[in-house]
Ligand code: R7I
């Protein structure tokens with residue numbers, strides 16, 4: 001679990017300075033990794049930690065959306081400058097003013113609800129408490145629905161939650177990652193054609209060893225769920241045993257780099273554990289101590305090991 005949280009924070013904080021850029025050359029990333037400054041995280045990590053703490057306080061797998069909505073809004077209120085998506089910020093503003101999260105979430109984008117990747121970017125901790133793939137997907141969908149009423153915003157969270165679950169599972173039984181089995185396990189639970197097509201395309205790209213630019217072109221690397229979660233999963237399954245490589249791959253093509261790298265980092269960190277993350281980078285994380293404390297809470301809630 002610590003690997004999942006620190007992998008999220010590392011991907012988010014390393015990716016943050018490149019959010020919205022075109023492509024990020026390896027030497028630019030090398031320089032970012034060599035620097036000494038504190039690695040400052042964004043909304044992705046802030047909300048992930050809120051969710052993890054929420055779950056830790058409610059063993060086993062209890063989820064209270066009304067409480068979680070208030071907890072999300074409170075962390076936004078405290079640090080609104082962490083780069084929140086406008087839709088999410090609006091939900092937090094509306095709920096703070098007394099509206100229910102259900103009403104607030106459906107009010108976005110002319111009543112369509114958000115299909116942004118904000119539900120997916122924060123969802124990974126549900127993997128630690130769900131009992132089985134369907135339960136994990138359900139928990140993921142419910143945590144996303146607080147801000148993302150659009151089905152794609154919720155499917156993105158289901159896919160990322162399940163991917164994290166499969167990645168964690170493989171931590172306890174380490175073996176070579178079977179990409180086809182992984183894609184099969186994901187599509188079995190998430191029943192939506194658009195997602196199946198994207199994940200099929202992803203498998204094909206993994207088989208051909210596509211580079212980040214090529215993968216981003218085919219899968220997307222923007223702030224929508226459907227346009228970023230497949231790229232994050234791709235970054236992980238292309239570099240399943242080396243978290244920093246998965247993070248670098250995720251950032252390489254530019255776009256929504258903090259979020260794609262946060263999601264890829266969560267998966268690779270979950271599979272490989274915190275000890276496989278570069279020590280020097282972890283030491284630079286602003287949120288390192290807090291993440292360790294939250295991981296400890298989740299572990300002692302009886303859900304998962306270190
Ligand atoms: O999903 P969300 O929390 O944003 C997360 C992103 C990540 O990159 C974070 O790192 C942070 O930078 O923000 O916030 P939303 O505003 O709900 O969704 C993100 C964006 O997706 C929106 O601002 C819109 O640009 C777009 N979008 C939509 N556009 C039209 N119609 C999402 N849903 C819609 C829609 O229904």
Ligand code: MG
Nearest residue numbers: 042043044083
């Ligand atoms: Mg962010």
Ligand code: MG
Nearest residue numbers: 084085088118
């Ligand atoms: Mg957001």
Ligand code: MG
Nearest residue numbers: 019256258259
């Ligand atoms: Mg982002």
